[in-house]
Amino acid sequence: xxxxxxxxxxxxxxxxxxxxxxxxxxxxxxxxxxxxxxxxxxxxxxxxxxxxxxxxxxxxxxxxxxxxxxxxxxxxxxxxxxxxxxxxxxxxxxxxxxxxxxxxxxxxxxxxxxxxxxxxxxxxxxxxxxxxxxxxxxxxxxxxxxxxxxxxxxxxxxxxxxxxxxxxxxxxxxxxxxxxxxxxxxxxxxxxxxxxxxxxxxxxxxxxxxxxxxxxxxxxxxxxxxxxxxxxxxxxxxxxxxxxxxxxxxxxxxxxxxxxxxxxxxxxxxxxxxxxxxxxxxxxxxxxxxxxxxxxxxxxxxxxxxxxxxxxxxxxxxxxxxxxxxxxxxxxxxxxxxxxxxxxxxxxxxxxxxxxxxxxxxxxxxxxxxxxxxxxxxxxxxxxxxxxxxxxxxxxxxxxxxxxxxxxxxxxxxxxxxxxxxxxxxxxxxxxxxxxxxxxxxxxxxxxxxxxxxxxxxxxxxxxxxxxxxxxxx
Amino acid sequence: xxxxxxxxxxxxxxxxxxxxxxxxxxxxxxxxxxxxxxxxxxxxxxxxxxxxxxxxxxxxxxxxxxxxxxxxxxxxxxxxxxxxxxxxxxxxxxxxxxxxxxxxxxxxxxxxxxxxxxxxxxxxxxxxxxxxxxxxxxxxxxxxxxxxxxxxxxxx
Numbered sequence: 001x002x003x004x005x006x007x008x009x010x011x012x013x014x015x016x017x018x019x020x021x022x023x024x025x026x027x028x029x030x031x032x033x034x035x036x037x038x039x040x041x042x043x044x045x046x047x048x049x050x051x052x053x054x055x056x057x058x059x060x061x062x063x064x065x066x067x068x069x070x071x072x073x074x075x076x077x078x079x080x081x082x083x084x085x086x087x088x089x090x091x092x093x094x095x096x097x098x099x100x101x102x103x104x105x106x107x108x109x110x111x112x113x114x115x116x117x118x119x120x121x122x123x124x125x126x127x128x129x130x131x132x133x134x135x136x137x138x139x140x141x142x143x144x145x146x147x148x149x150x151x152x153x154x155x156x157x158x159x160x161x162x163x164x165x166x167x168x169x170x171x172x173x174x175x176x177x178x179x180x181x182x183x184x185x186x187x188x189x190x191x192x193x194x195x196x197x198x199x200x201x202x203x204x205x206x207x208x209x210x211x212x213x214x215x216x217x218x219x220x221x222x223x224x225x226x227x228x229x230x231x232x233x234x235x236x237x238x239x240x241x242x243x244x245x246x247x248x249x250x251x252x253x254x255x256x257x258x259x260x261x262x263x264x265x266x267x268x269x270x271x272x273x274x275x276x277x278x279x280x281x282x283x284x285x286x287x288x289x290x291x292x293x294x295x296x297x298x299x300x301x302x303x304x305x306x307x308x309x310x311x312x313x314x315x316x317x318x319x320x321x322x323x324x325x326x327x328x329x330x331x332x333x334x335x336x337x338x339x340x341x342x343x344x345x346x347x348x349x350x351x352x353x354x355x356x357x358x359x360x361x362x363x364x365x366x367x368x369x370x371x372x373x374x375x376x377x378x379x380x381x382x383x384x385x386x387x388x389x390x391x392x393x394x395x396x397x398x399x400x401x402x403x404x405x406x407x408x409x410x411x412x413x414x415x416x417x418x419x420x421x422x423x424x425x426x427x428x429x430x431x432x433x434x435x436x437x438x439x440x441x442x443x444x445x446x447x448x449x450x451x452x453x454x455x456x457x458x459x460x461x462x463x464x465x466x467x468x469x470x471x472x473x474x
Numbered sequence: 475x476x477x478x479x480x481x482x483x484x485x486x487x488x489x490x491x492x493x494x495x496x497x498x499x500x501x502x503x504x505x506x507x508x509x510x511x512x513x514x515x516x517x518x519x520x521x522x523x524x525x526x527x528x529x530x531x532x533x534x535x536x537x538x539x540x541x542x543x544x545x546x547x548x549x550x551x552x553x554x555x556x557x558x559x560x561x562x563x564x565x566x567x568x569x570x571x572x573x574x575x576x577x578x579x580x581x582x583x584x585x586x587x588x589x590x591x592x593x594x595x596x597x598x599x600x601x602x603x604x605x606x607x608x609x610x611x612x613x614x615x616x617x618x619x620x621x622x623x624x625x626x627x628x629x630x
Contacts, residue, residue: 163527168536179529 002067007074019060019071020048030073031082031111033089033198034149035061038268039158045149047089047111049081057081079115086116092127092172093199094144102200104213108147127172135165135178136185138205138272139194146201148174152193159269160359162187176201188354188361191275192268195258206275207256215241216255219451222438223257223274224322224367224431228360229440230266232274233258234432236451252452254278254432264444271361273353283414286427287457298426298459302467305391305409305424309338309468312389312407318344319376320394320411320461321366324436325445327462328368331393332375334469339391342381343372346396362441371439391468392418393428393461411461428461429454475505475519482523494524498534502541511542547582547589549627552606555592558599563616567603568592570617574624587628 001012004019006028013022018041023030033045043062050060053070057077072078090112097103120126129143148167153176156164164184168177178184194204218233235255237243242251257277259270289301296304309315317339319331332341347365349355356363383390387403393411399421402408410422413430433454437445454460482501489496501524505516512535521528535541551571555564568579571590575583579592598604601613612623 157527163529166529166533168533170537177529177532179527180532181528183527183529 002065004065004068005070007072008070013065015065017065019050019063019065019069022065023060023071023073028073030060031107031115032061033107033147034151036151036154036196039151039154039196042150042154045089045147046085047082049078049085051075051078082111082115083118086112087118087121089147090116090120091122092129092144093147094126096145097200100142100145100200101203101208101213102145102197106200107198129175133175135176135202136187136190138190138275139184140203140205140208141176142201142203143175145199146176147199148176149198150176151196151198152176152202155193155196156184156187156190160187160189160192162189164190165193188271188273188357189269189359191272192259192270195268204256204275206278211237211250211255218258218260219449220260221431221448221451222367222446223270223277224280224438225271225273225277225365226360226362227364227366227369227441228266228362229367229438229444229446230270230274230360231260231262231446232270232277233260234277234451254281262446265440265442265446266360269360271354273361281430281432285430285455285458286412286415286419286425287455288425289427289457290422290425292423298457301424301426302464305426306468306470308389308407308409308424309335309391310470314384314386315339315389315391316381316383316387317341317391318381318393318397319372320344320346321369321372322346322394322431323368323372323461324431324434324448325368325371325439326436327460327465328372328375330462330465334465335391336376338469339389340384341376342379343369343376344381344392344394344396345369346394348396364441367438367440370441370443374439392422411464413458426464427458428464429458433458434460434462475501475508475516475523478504478508479523495526495530497524498526498531499538502531502534502538506541511545548587550589550591550606550608552591552593552596553579554594554596554598554602554604554606556595556599558602559596559604562602564603566617567605567615567620570620574621574629 003010004013004022006023011022011026020030020035030048032048034042041062043059046059048060049057051057051072097109103109131142133141133143135141153165153167156162162183164179164187165176167174169175184190191204194202215238216235217238218235221232221234223230223232234257237251254277257275259268261268288295289298290296291301291304319341321343345366349365354361383403387406389407390402391409395414395416397418399418407423408421409424410418411426411428412419413428419425431448432451435449437447439445485497485500501520502512505512517531520531553564553568572578575588575590577583577590579590582589596604596606598611598613603615605612605615
């Protein structure tokens with residue numbers, strides 16, 4: 001373990017570390033554009049210049065540590081270099097932060113404010129370029145803002161493996177471009193390049209011009225898209241900045257989804273399905289309890305369901321694999337003894353969806369199958385002869401399979417064939433309206449938190465189970 | 475490009491395994507010598523043969539301006555217009571060629587016989603002005619010499 005000195009402070013470094021890595025581990029942030037902890041070291045942006053006593057300045061990202069070396073990250077010479085590099089980086093950059101989605105979380109903006117902040121010293125006009133260069137149906141590239149750090153290119157080569165992007169042409173004409181065989185379009189991880197981009201060059205078309213990032217806050221959550229259970233940040237409008245008159249719907253919508261770095265599960269990445277959670281959660285919601293197809297008060301519906309459960313001779317429960325650990329345990333506690341329980345796959349792979357790959361995506365498209373199976377067994381749902389009641393919790397049940405003469409209770413958040421057919425319908429909250437935990441396929445438990453209030457008329461499934469078992473019956 | 479594969483195989487033998495990316499440039503150069511330009515099917519074939527990502531071939535093709543993606547005329551006249559040649563009348567040579575051939579730099583005659591290009595330094599400043607016809611240098615050129623050259627090349 002060589003000891004190096006960063007700005008005079010002794011730091012223990014590992015043999016194979018670079019100065020950049022050792023400094024970060026010690027909490028010293030050296031400015032960087034092209035370097036990223038999960039990608040290779042290209043050393044092309046030159047902003048991470050540090051001074052080594054007796055050796056002069058060089059880039060920290062590619063400098064191996066050496067016992068006793070004295071590194072200065074903020075000496076006069078380093079600061080002067082950094083300023084010069086920023087002048088070069090900004091030579092053709094339009095500095096159009098006012099209309100840039102990245103503003104507020106852009107490293108170029110931060111460094112420019114911190115280390116340069118001066119107008120360009122160049123007398124030449126900036127080289128114009130395409131502002132809206134469509135790389136795929138999900139991502140656009142602003143060629144003027146691009147600083148050619150090549151993070152996105154390396155991501156498609158080293159992480160996603162699609163080799164979808166490259167830098168074509170040369171010098172002032174260099175442009176990040178997608179491969180003509182459509183590899184980038186088909187890359188299920190493509191949206192990560194938007195997060196990777198240190199400037200506002202790569203932009204998500206989903207999020208384009210939707211909100212300034214400083215009006216948003218992230219809530220930690222878990223992606224329910226597959227049994228990997230990647231940890232994510234769900235971004236939504238800040239409480240203080242809720243819209244009062246115009247477009248108030250935005251207040252309870254997912255603005256965007258970004259990965260929440262988690263070495264135990266997903267590292268710094270998520271797949272595109274995770275970015276599209278808005279499509280999943282913004283489907284038409286069940287908000288009205290129903291009995292026999294007619295609207296009813298929630299208490300009335302619960303009472304009707306309770307009567308059905310109490311009087312059934314052979315009731316079957318189809319347990320949601322989208323239930324949280326807490327909900328599944330509550331279900332087992334309150335209703336597990338009364339009904340024959342089977343774990344149901346709420347979602348099946350959609351057409352065209354990547355089924356499984358070696359990086360993150362798993363074939364099981366439900367977040368909590370593992371905990372559900374631990375509690376209720378692996379058996380596929382089946383209805384013994386004489387089944388007279390089916391309690392269906394969650395989506396994915398085809399009511400055509402309902403045994404003849406059997407009643408159907410549905411606890412669900414979204415409309416489907418089963419909610420239409422239900423004898424009793426109890427609207428339930430979604431993952432975004434309650435706290436909980438999911439257990440992923442490897443047994444790693446991750447927490448999610450509520451970001452939106454529960455709509456009127458909707459109950460938490462966990463609260464319903466006790467009521468349905470009649471344990472606190474009047 | 476399929477008939478060039480034996481040549482590519484010989485080049486491959488000189489490399490450690492897994493370094494096929496290195497062969498993109500020499501293979502493209504050889505393909506262009508053979509066909510006159512690099513066609514879409516050549517890219518397809520090369521991607522398949524070398525097992526490299528398509529974007530890697532596209533990057534090389536776009537980086538090197540001398541790699542062509544479209545066919546050119548039978549004779550490629552490349553006139554140098556750098557300092558030495560310009561001082562010795564390169565622009566006059568270009569004007570002459572343009573009026574004789576009826577095309578601007580970057581264009582090909584309708585009969586497909588001549589393509590005219592204005593190029594950067596050909597590395598023969600001592601014998602300026604210089605032009606290249608396909609792989610041959612024509613040095614110390616002048617307008618009368620150009621007329622002789624065009625006659626030799628079959629310009630009526």
